[in-house]
Amino acid sequence: MNSSGVTRSGVLLGLCLPLLQACAGNGQGLDANGRPIGESGGSGSVPLSADLSSIEANVFTPICSKCHIGGGAPEGLRLDSADAYNLLVGVPSTEVPSILRVKPGDPDNSYIIQKLEGHAAVGAQMPLGGPYLSTATIGFIRQWISNGAPPASGAASGSINATPDFVVKAIVPDGSEPVAQSPPQISVAFSRELDGNELALLSARVESMDGISTVTARISLASGNSKVLLITPDEKLAPGTYRVMLRSPVTPQVSDLSGRTLALGKQSQNGESELVQFEVEVLP
Amino acid sequence: MMARLLSASFLLLALLLGFAAHAEPYLAVEEGYKCNVCHVNPTGGGLRNDFGVTYAKVLLPEQSIGPEFDKWNGKVADILHVGGDLRADWSRTTAPNTPATDGFALEQFRVYGDLAIIPNKLGIYVDEQIAPNGSQNEEAYVRYGNTNNGGFYFKGGQFYLPFGWRLQDQSAFVRQLTGINMTTPDKGVEIGYEKPHWSAQLDFTNGSANTGSGTGHEVTGQVQYVQSIWRLGLAASSEQAQVGNRRMAGIFAGLKTGPVAWLGEFDVVHDDSFAPAETQAAALFEGDWRLMKGHNLKLTAEWEDPDRRVPNDQFTRYSLVYEYTPIPFLQLRGGYRRDVGIPQSPSENQRQLFVELHGYY
Numbered sequence: 140m141n142s143s144g145v146t147r148s149g150v151l152l153g154l155c156l157p158l159l160q161a162c163a164g165n166g167q168g169l170d171a172n173g174r175p176i177g178e179s180g181g182s183g184s185v186p187l188s189a190d191l192s193s194i195e196a197n198v199f200t201p202i203c204s205k206c207h208i209g210g211g212a213p214e215g216l217r218l219d220s221a222d223a224y225n226l227l228v229g230v231p232s233t234e235v236p237s238i239l240r241v242k243p244g245d246p247d248n249s250y251i252i253q254k255l256e257g258h259a260a261v262g263a264q265m266p267l268g269g270p271y272l273s274t275a276t277i278g279f280i281r282q283w284i285s286n287g288a289p290p291a292s293g294a295a296s297g298s299i300n301a302t303p304d305f306v307v308k309a310i311v312p313d314g315s316e317p318v319a320q321s322p323p324q325i326s327v328a329f330s331r332e333l334d335g336n337e338l339a340l341l342s343a344r345v346e347s348m349d350g351i352s353t354v355t356a357r358i359s360l361a362s363g364n365s366k367v368l369l370i371t372p373d374e375k376l377a378p379g380t381y382r383v384m385l386r387s388p389v390t391p392q393v394s395d396l397s398g399r400t401l402a403l404g405k406q407s408q409n410g411e412s413e414l415v416q417f418e419v420e421v422l423p
Numbered sequence: 424m425m426a427r428l429l430s431a432s433f434l435l436l437a438l439l440l441g442f443a444a445h446a447e448p449y450l451a452v453e454e455g456y457k458c459n460v461c462h463v464n465p466t467g468g469g470l471r472n473d474f475g476v477t478y479a480k481v482l483l484p485e486q487s488i489g490p491e492f493d494k495w496n497g498k499v500a501d502i503l504h505v506g507g508d509l510r511a512d513w514s515r516t517t518a519p520n521t522p523a524t525d526g527f528a529l530e531q532f533r534v535y536g537d538l539a540i541i542p543n544k545l546g547i548y549v550d551e552q553i554a555p556n557g558s559q560n561e562e563a564y565v566r567y568g569n570t571n572n573g574g575f576y577f578k579g580g581q582f583y584l585p586f587g588w589r590l591q592d593q594s595a596f597v598r599q600l601t602g603i604n605m606t607t608p609d610k611g612v613e614i615g616y617e618k619p620h621w622s623a624q625l626d627f628t629n630g631s632a633n634t635g636s637g638t639g640h641e642v643t644g645q646v647q648y649v650q651s652i653w654r655l656g657l658a659a660s661s662e663q664a665q666v667g668n669r670r671m672a673g674i675f676a677g678l679k680t681g682p683v684a685w686l687g688e689f690d691v692v693h694d695d696s697f698a699p700a701e702t703q704a705a706a707l708f709e710g711d712w713r714l715m716k717g718h719n720l721k722l723t724a725e726w727e728d729p730d731r732r733v734p735n736d737q738f739t740r741y742s743l744v745y746e747y748t749p750i751p752f753l754q755l756r757g758g759y760r761r762d763v764g765i766p767q768s769p770s771e772n773q774r775q776l777f778v779e780l781h782g783y784y
Contacts, residue, residue, distance in 0.1 A: 164735035166765030173736040210632040210669030211602025270516035
């Protein structure tokens with residue numbers, strides 16, 4: 140073995156390691172999630188319980204948000220305190236759109252539980268590469284879902300933008316890739332809670348792009364999450380490319396609880412709006 | 424004598440501090456190779472090409488196998504290459520004030536395929552994770568052009584973005600912070616340039632923040648200059664998304680000093696989806712010491728600052744991994760990993776012991 144090479148290697152290691160060892164923060168002035176104490180009213184650790192605030196503080200923020208945060212979040216799923224509820228509860232998973240990420244009252248059929256327990260239909264167990272959550276920790280998340288998956292009891296404790304604007308945050312499926320089967324519903328997630336009374340004026344249909352097939356669809360709010368609108372086709376969709384059309388006596392729109400309105404989709408001349416296009420794949 | 428003393432000190436220091444990670448690019452640094460020397464994918468990882476299979480059979484393991492068993496060359500037909508990776512492990516994790524957890528896990532079983540429709544010109548590549556759980560497509564793209572130092576090539580479909588070291592450890596801080604690793608493919612197109620000492624890519628893709636919303640896009644670029652004992656690379660990315668734009672820049676380098684290959688990477692991310700916008704940074708420092716044929720000692724130190732505005736919140740991780748490749752296509756790995764972060768966070772101060780079985784072909 141080349142002794143001068145070993146010497147150079149040892150010197151390099153000896154210089155770099157102490158430098159890196161000294162780089163960890165001492166945590167002074169921070170809460171258990173590394174945020175400044177008092178930044179958002181929090182003052183430190185919160186015991187883990189079947190409450191979304193507690194799950195955020197003990198699981199989502201310290202563990203999941205290592206990856207599921209900001210613009211680079213996998214599957215667009217941001218698990219910071221401002222977005223976790225909106226992007227989880229009543230929202231179909233992107234990997235298996237027929238399963239909701241969190242189905243209030245039904246932990247077994249909630250995709251997040253399947254991913255955490257390692258028996259989801261697609262992909263690896265989360266957190267990716269482990270260490271995986273203990274049965275007890277997953278039990279608290281199960282209990283929160285069994286309790287109806289209510290929103291966080293306290294104020295948001297993270298630093299993510301609370302998105303005060305009234306906008307569409309996600310549509311699933313969105314046409315970015317074909318879906319493997321007829322989607323049970325098309326989900327539209329908004330930044331604010333919707334006024335369910337206003338939905339009575341809205342009707343929807345799903346039509347094939349060639350105009351041959353048209354399926355009527357029901358419009359409703361997601362169970363336990365009034366920030367998510369579900370458009371449920373009355374029949375299964377055969378393989379092909381479709382678009383979702385909305386109709387209303389006036390401009391197709393939704394309202395939030397404070398009366399702010401938001402027009403939906405691209406409006407056509409006949410008063411309808413095209414919300415989204417997507418493709419149902421032909422399976423071999 | 425001095426060399427031995429230093430070697431022993433090196434090993435002892437590593438054992439005392441604890442280190443690790445599962446990276447393969449050290450082989451490229453050690454040999455002075457570019458990624459396309461061993462991999463079908465010019466940006467590295469996944470299916471090995473003819474030379475990559477030969478390297479795995481002859482140069483990597485402690486012992487070769489007899490010619491009567493040496494049938495495998497990665498080809499099931501002249502134009503069809505296949506390969507795969509299976510990783511299963513046992514790990515034990517401890518953290519302050521938290522019950523210890525341990526257990527066996529199947530981390531991944533992936534299969535790769537490359538159909539060379541027109542050799543060195545037109546091909547279709549697939550990377551499919553088939554276990555655990557259901558099948559999940561990671562990469563599937565059409566490639567046009569010669570990726571073997573033949574100038575420009577084109578890719579279209581779903582693929583991993585080029586950004587920094589393509590590490591096997593997807594949880595490395597630099598891979599987590601950037602969100603670009605071998606579990607987060609994106610859809611779009613890539614134009615690449617491969618010459619003997621140069622490798623460059625420019626990608627136009629959807630961007631991970633646009634999954635589910637269908638708006639916005641991401642532009643990613645990387646350029647790397649490779650010499651026999653050192654290399655230097657630069658990477659940058661800009662993503663436009665409704666939740667907020669995100670920009671990243673990174674520098675990565677490799678150096679060979681005697682028997683040790685060193686890898687370093689430093690990345691900075693500016694993310695407007697936070698309010699106020701946050702600037703984050705992460706670094707990787709890795710040393711791989713090929714003690715003898717079939718034996719590698721891997722030392723890794725990582726650092727991350729999750730928010731440059733907030734003082735005292737940085738965390739680090741140190742790892743030590745021993746990799747033993749007794750025969751071709753079989754590797755045993757054992758390691759210890761220690762996180763050092765703010766004292767009030769149990770997850771930032773956990774320790775992990777693991778043993779891994781890695782089969783590949």
